[in-house]
Amino acid sequence: MKITGILNNVFRRQKPLKKTRIELHNTLALPVLLHGSETWTVKARDGRRITAAEMKYMRRTAGHTWTDYKTNGQIAKELKITPVLDKFLEKNRTWIQHVNRMPRNRLPRVMKYYAPPGRRNHGRLLKRLLDWNGSTSGPTP
8 A cells, every 4th residue: 555655745744635635545546456356365464454554544634643542443434434445355245246157167267166186285274265255354364
């Protein structure tokens, strides 16, 4: 979310309206972040980093510092925004539904259920898209 850092630096001296900052975030940062995100597998660590970067920008937009002890939910409700991870998960669900409607011989549908032959390495299995897609809270570590 480097673009939100750039936006923060651009507006450091002057204080634009909250509405202006939110519109800039929605038109500049979100399309860059969500482009092609339907097929990504976001690990829990990545989700936390995305949320942290978004909330750093939104906290400044709302005029709060981290010492004000406002939760991310309170700030999102105050600014009337939907968190990026919720939008990401919605795009992901839409993609899965699209793949399910495809004919069985299409490559995305074949790859959805592909299991490579052979043995796996020792240790915990890696999380795949289908392992956490149905949950509402996002990926689990």
